[in-house]
Amino acid sequence: MPHSPPPSPVFEVLPRTNADLEREALLGDGFRAALWRREWLQDVIYDQPEHHTLSFYLEDGFDVFLQGQPTQRGAPDKLCLLPAGHHSHWHINGRIRFLHFYFTRQQFDQLALRMLDQEPRTLELYQRIYMSDPILAQACRHLTQLDWRDANARLDANAIGHELMAYLLLNQTGKRQAPRVRGGLSPAQRRRALERIDDGLASELTIGMLADELALSEFHFARMFRASVGEAPHRWIMRRRLDRARSLLAQGQLPLETVAAESGFSHASHLIRRLRAELGIAPGAYRKWACERQNLYNLVETVNKV
Numbered sequence: 268m269p270h271s272p273p274p275s276p277v278f279e280v281l282p283r284t285n286a287d288l289e290r291e292a293l294l295g296d297g298f299r300a301a302l303w304r305r306e307w308l309q310d311v312i313y314d315q316p317e318h319h320t321l322s323f324y325l326e327d328g329f330d331v332f333l334q335g336q337p338t339q340r341g342a343p344d345k346l347c348l349l350p351a352g353h354h355s356h357w358h359i360n361g362r363i364r365f366l367h368f369y370f371t372r373q374q375f376d377q378l379a380l381r382m383l384d385q386e387p388r389t390l391e392l393y394q395r396i397y398m399s400d401p402i403l404a405q406a407c408r409h410l411t412q413l414d415w416r417d418a419n420a421r422l423d424a425n426a427i428g429h430e431l432m433a434y435l436l437l438n439q440t441g442k443r444q445a446p447r448v449r450g451g452l453s454p455a456q457r458r459r460a461l462e463r464i465d466d467g468l469a470s471e472l473t474i475g476m477l478a479d480e481l482a483l484s485e486f487h488f489a490r491m492f493r494a495s496v497g498e499a500p501h502r503w504i505m506r507r508r509l510d511r512a513r514s515l516l517a518q519g520q521l522p523l524e525t526v527a528a529e530s531g532f533s534h535a536s537h538l539i540r541r542l543r544a545e546l547g548i549a550p551g552a553y554r555k556w557a558c559e560r561q562n563l564y565n566l567v568e569t570v571n572k573v
Contacts, residue, residue: 276316276318276369277318277320278291278299278301280312281303281311284309284310285306285307285309286303286304286311287303288301288302289304289364290302291415292415292416292421292424294415294424294425294428295421295422295425295546296374296428296429296546297370297371297373297374298370298374298424298428300366300367300369300410300415300424302365302366302367303364304362304363304364305359305362305364310356310359311356312355312356313353313355313357314354315352316349316353317352317372318351318369318370318371318372319348319349319350319369319371319372319375320367320368321347321348321370321407321431321435322347322349322365322368323345323346323366323407323411324341324345324346324364325343325365325366325408326343326363326364327363328340328341328342328343328345328361328362329361330360330361331358331361332357332358333355333356334356334357334358336396337358339396339397341363344399345397345398345399346395346397346398346399346403346407347396347397347398348394348435348439349394350391350392350393350394351372353394366410372387372497373497373502374432375392376498377496377506378432378433379436379440380457380461382433382437383436384458386451386454386457386495387496388443388494388495388497390441391440391441392439392440393439393440403431406427406431406434407431409427410424410427418547418548419556421547421548422553422556423556425546426560449494451491451495452481452491456481457495457496459480460477460488460492461503463476463477464477464500464504465507467531468504468507468508468511468529468530468531469529470531472531474488474501508531509541512526512527512538512542513542515530516550516553516554517554517561519554519557523538523539526538526550535550
């Protein structure tokens with residue numbers, strides 16, 4: 268019996284269609300940005316990628332359109348939102364330069380749980396073709412102006428990525444029509460499990476402890492947690508520990524050993540390795556960047572109040 272080919276990331280599809288990659292970077296937290304240029308006639312087909320893509324047209328694109336929608340054409344400052352799992356066939360009849368911002372389902376789902384207390388399976392990220400949104404456009408332009416080779420600039424880009432994702436969550440999602448949500452934790456169980464994790468980040472957390480909290484077997488809890496949250500418990504816990512560490516580092520006061528301990532890392536060296544793996548930067552550099560960013564925000568707020 269023939270098997271269908273696995274979904275191809277959008278980033279891997281474009282080079283096979285004569286697209287030129289100007290520059291790209293991993294921005295941490297599952298974010299990736301890329302600047303592309305197309306000057307040759309060749310169609311592009313995206314077939315059920317596993318990640319979400321926000322596309323922003325920087326130059327030209329007037330002769331680019333989605334199959335079946337020839338009257339809707341691209342243009343500078345136009346945006347396309349392509350959710351994971353979508354299928355689209357694009358006709359490229361002219362020059363185009365554009366930004367792609369890629370973000371993972373896991374990051375988006377985690378944000379939905381934290382911001383909206385909404386189970387990801389019940390949410391739908393809309394597909395949008397050639398929409399206009401000044402807020403998104405401004406953020407995307409800012410993203411393109413950063414030097415992604417610089418560590419501090421990548422942190423700025425990471426922060427923009429989180430802002431983009433939150434904006435899309437609040438403005439470009441809706442309830443799935445008649446969702447078939449089978450299995451998983453109830454809303455009360457899910458909330459209780461996530462609160463237990465956040466309350467216990469500084470201490471040892473095990474699947475057994477979380478399962479006992481809900482009076483479930485370890486196997487059953489792990490399966491139901493993954494069904495409701497979209498990832499395994501240990502991955503969720505690690506994400507939350509990194510979030511806690513970054514929040515404490517941003518306060519700019521606590522010693523690194525204390526930050527590590529209060530975030531649930533056994534040693535400062537463990538935190539250093541995890542933060543480098545996630546953001547490509549040491550805790551000290553992240554602390555400095557976060558404090559400078561906060562000082563800038565405070566200055567802007569002060570000026571706005573005058």
